[in-house]
Amino acid sequence: xxxxxxxxxxxxxxxxxxxxxxxxxxxxxxxxxxxxxxxxxxxxxxxxxxxxxxxxxxxxxxxxxxxxxxxxxxxxxxxxxxxxxxxxxxxxxxxxxxxxxxxxxxxxxxxxxxxxxxxxxxxxxxxxxxxxxxxxxxxxxxxxxxxxxxxxxxxxxxxxxxxxxxxxxxxxxxxxxxxxxxxxxxxxxxxxxxxxx
Numbered sequence: 116x117x118x119x120x121x122x123x124x125x126x127x128x129x130x131x132x133x134x135x136x137x138x139x140x141x142x143x144x145x146x147x148x149x150x151x152x153x154x155x156x157x158x159x160x161x162x163x164x165x166x167x168x169x170x171x172x173x174x175x176x177x178x179x180x181x182x183x184x185x186x187x188x189x190x191x192x193x194x195x196x197x198x199x200x201x202x203x204x205x206x207x208x209x210x211x212x213x214x215x216x217x218x219x220x221x222x223x224x225x226x227x228x229x230x231x232x233x234x235x236x237x238x239x240x241x242x243x244x245x246x247x248x249x250x251x252x253x254x255x256x257x258x259x260x261x262x263x264x265x266x267x268x269x270x271x272x273x274x275x276x277x278x279x280x281x282x283x284x285x286x287x288x289x290x291x292x293x294x295x296x297x298x299x300x301x302x303x304x305x306x307x308x309x310x311x312x
Contacts, residue, residue: 128288
């Protein structure tokens with residue numbers, strides 16, 4: 116099995132690219148989706164997050180906007196949250212690998228792959244990238260996003276240029292979807308032998 120780490124800064128189109136891998140039958144572990152499940156209604160992290168950060172949860176689980184306001188820009192609180200979330204995500208990822216142990220290729224979709232030392236857990240790295248102006252326009256079009264929040268998130272992420280320099284492959288997303296899909300297909304073809312091994 117080859118484990119491909121898929122990463123990219125906010126607004127780069129990583130979710131779209133992950134969906135393209137999944138559509139081709141490649142199992143994708145989505146770290147963000149795992150976090151959403153664990154922070155959703157009845158999720159395993161809700162009570163612990165409420166204990167650490169009072170009034171950030173409700174009947175639907177964690178209020179991500181309220182939690183974000185509580186931790187963004189505060190390194191101590193962010194580290195507390197990460198100390199809770201990262202081990203739980205690691206357990207989910209391990210279970211995913213057990214479920215897909217016969218797959219020749221799996222994808223770990225991890226937004227903060229480099230920032231969390233995740234490159235040590237993958238065989239190859241694909242970085243999804245678009246020009247800064249495209250990224251900014253995409254992110255600021257999201258509901259509830261502000262310039263200040265965008266800048267705070269960007270400050271916590273490794274610069275795109277550095278990610279691209281450390282990648283085995285860069286997948287462009289500021290182009291027609293067919294071109295992005297072609298890049299994804301080329302990655303799959305390169306990583307899986309013709310006989311499927």
